[in-house]
Amino acid sequence: MSIAGHYGDNSLGNTGSVVSLVEGMAGWCQAVQGAAPFRQGLKAISTGFGAKVATLVKATKTQDGRIRSISVDLQRNAQNGALDRSFADLILGSYITNAKVGSVWYASMAAHADAPELAELRNRRNLAETVVVVLGQDGKWVYLLELHFAHRLSSGAGAMITSLSDTLCQTWSGRSPGIFSESLLDRQPENLNVTLAAPLLSDRNPAGLSRAEFRVCLMLTHGLSRDAVALELKISSSTLRSHLRQIYDKSECRNLNDLLRRLLLSGHQPSTSAQRTALTQKYVA
Template identity: 35%
Template sequence: MSIAYRRADAARFDSNSVSRLFEIVAVLSQASQGSVALVEALRRMGNLIGSNVTAICRVDLTASHDVAKVFCHESRRPVSEDAGPFEVSFARGVCGASIDTAKAGTVWRATLADIETRERLASLFRHRRLAETVVIPLQKDNGSGDFLELHFTQPVSATLLEYLEYMGPVLARCWKGRSPGMFSDSMLSRRRKLPPSPVSGAILSMENPCRLSRAEYRVCVLLSRGLNNQAVLEELSITMATLRTHLRNIYAKTDSASQPELIHKLLSTTPRHGLRREGDAYVA
């Protein structure tokens, strides 16, 4: 990971570049005051910057995980069908131990090699064939931080990096001056408009909407019956390492951030049946 400390010189930019810089700043400023929908602002910013995924993430700075409140626009569908939704922030993976002290408006960069130890981030990187991520801290307040996160399928050029270095502090000031509750209202508005998720049906139903493997399916059934991890190990005669692998895959397929969330989904949607025979077609 790296941070770009030098400040770009606006005098070196041509008129087209300056115009684009102003447009990017203007659209975020409009969104921060509610005159443009945040999703539309992110779409336009992504088009101007060239990012495949453009997101603003609210991160709990007191936690160590990457789950966050993420509002994003993705310019094209993920290459891989296994790619899950963008519901994590890359800020902690990119900024590392400096996440609490990173100055608003500074530019932080990372490639897959920098975040590969954070499995969920690396999975998103691979499934979308991303080449580089840029994170710009916008504001920190009351134990949480807001970050602009830009994900690219091509390496970030030196010219684009200069643009971002110049714009970063201005974007941070725009975000700091936003209307109260704007981000939360945008999250709620998008949630109301989202179509039902394929995971919203019974996870263990005949349709197998999450495409669980036989082993993953068995783990889910046992968890839905109230067995703890040790009991699952004994029932399936597997090691803890194998169970962790199954759980990671299940979390990704069911869009769950943790085991408690998974169990909640299982108990909310599980049909009343036992383990299916291995020959059943709906067990992938």
């Protein structure tokens, strides 16, 4: 059935229309292929579906449960602030690591639909439904598109999202390499996701750095070059490259410059001298 046939009188929202939906899908495709800023694509898909917030979610498939997210919040204002976290883990629960690609999940039908976090979100932002589309999986990560609506979705609107989920997934599978990491790095410090906002070298260790990886980052924040880091830590250049690859992956960085920028933006040192001393003893001694 055509888009117009699915759409009918079942508007996806006050901003929804066949034209905006087509434009939204086009904007999404351009952004995923790297022809436009990714946040612009998220805004387009949010407007097209009539959602108030669109979030791209990257969740680890390992037991540490790390979740990273990029959001475009059309409801953001001084009173609300920006929605800067994902609720996909509450909606999918344990299925988040193995959900079928292309499947569509609704907060109103989730086992954790009464979770305090979701209830608080609905009340504070006047949102009625959250929909999660499973975009894809690879060896380490699950990628999801999370849409927040200010109204309940009609059966026609739900059918529309389901019918377009395959297109969303196909375009995501052909995405430009590195667009997620680049979008994370484009954020201003005050808008960083709460999972990533903690300094890399804080006691929260948000990236899950190993002891060796922590040491490397610590040396880099002291201004040492790669050769100097290898010499200081008494490791080979190949070992250092291996550590750096792991650090880049865990911290969503593409290269050394990105890592140094991340350390600088998030604040690389613990907040107090006592914390700095404790961490140095924990990871370096």
